[in-house]
Amino acid sequence: MHDHAPTGGIRDAGHARLLTIALAVTATVMVVQIVGAVLSGSLALLADAAHMFTDAAALVVALVATSIAARPADDRRTYGYQRAEVLGALVNGVILIVLCAWVGVEAVQRLLAPAEAEVQGGLMLVVAVVGMIANAVSMWLLGRAQKRSINVRGAYLEVLGDLVGSVAVILAAAVILTTGFVQADALASLFIAVLIVPRAIGLLREVVVVLTESAPVGVHVAEIRDHLRGADGVVDVHDVHVWQLTRGAPVFSAHVIVDDAAFADGRAAGILASLQECLADHFDVEHSTFQLETAGHVEHDSRHA
Known part of the structure; x- marks a missing residue:
């Protein structure tokens, strides 16, 4: 006995549209930053452009994953x-x-x-x-979707890092324009690298939680x-x-012992409905499966365990 709640997450086609827009913005700014880095000699701009490149690649991966994940379940992949x-x-x-190691x-x-x-601070x-404005727009586009999708969240976190990196640049x-201290460019690059580490670790930790079905x-x-x-x-x-199939898609199963008379007097269906409603309302569980059983059935199972 189970219940399928309506699913949002990455199955929403709007996520793919948002990722596509963010990809277009990211790719455009990446090209601008590469040209700017070459003309200005700024390592920080080049590092930020490299980060934008990985963001573009990540968004492509996210779009491909979104397309694949939207495919319906079948007899072989029953969860889709x-x-x-x-x-x-x-x-x-x-x-x-x-990226962190390279930068x-x-x-x-x-x-x-x-x-x-030799860094030209003005062009830098x-x-x-320009990069900061573009990153802010991309974050705004992905802000709501990232709460429901681990993949969109990955792209969102990378854009967030780019925004902070642009501020550092x-x-x-x-500093270079006012003092001539060109090492500020390298320090900004190092700061961008340091920003990447906790975001990468956090994302990988979340992936591990899902893949280990914790x-x-x-x-x-x-x-x-x-x-x-x-x-x-x-009882x-x-x-x-x-466990969870992905971010925002928790799955629940349990054996529930009910009153012995519940099946005889027809209350079992009502109990099941109340349990499903409880999980949906209080714990936002997308998919729940219950096995209703009497105390005698449990004793029978324990003797044959």
Whole structure:
């Protein structure tokens, strides 16, 4: 006995539209930053452009994962393809780690040889401002969708890092223009690399939670079990399992012991409906499966375990 709640998440076609717009904005600004980095000699702009490149790649991965995940379930993949976006998020996390290492190495090399650095602060400032505005627009577009999709969240976090990175580049450009301290460019690059680390680790940790079928963060199995035990007609609840197909798609199963007379007097259907409603209203569970059983059935199972 189970219930399928309406699903939002990445199945909403609006997410694909938002990701497409964000991709167009990101790719355009990336090209502007690459040109600006070459003309100005700014490592920080080049690092930010590299980050934008990985953002564009991540958005492409997100779009592909969204398209795959939207495919309906079949007899072979009974839950559908929602896990595709988790794999996309895994790719995003790995890209972020690699990017962090590259930017960090380049920044240290520039700090160790400041005499070789020649940065045009004015052009650097203009391009960084353009990047900041574009990142702010992309964040606004993805802000609501990222609360329901782990893959969109990955793209959102990368754009957030770009926004902060653009601000750092703006500050570095201002320092170069006012003081001539060209090392500010390398310091800004190193700062961008440092920003990447916790975001990448957080995203990969969330991917691990999903792939290991652990209970979603913030979900307390004991609390759910106690809540269900308080329902009318329920004697006990056991064999509780909670996991998630992807962000915002929790799955729940449990064995529920009911009054012996519940099946005879027709109350079983009402008990099942109340349990499903309880999970949907109080715990926002997308898919729930219950096995209703009498105490005698449990004893029978225990003798044959």
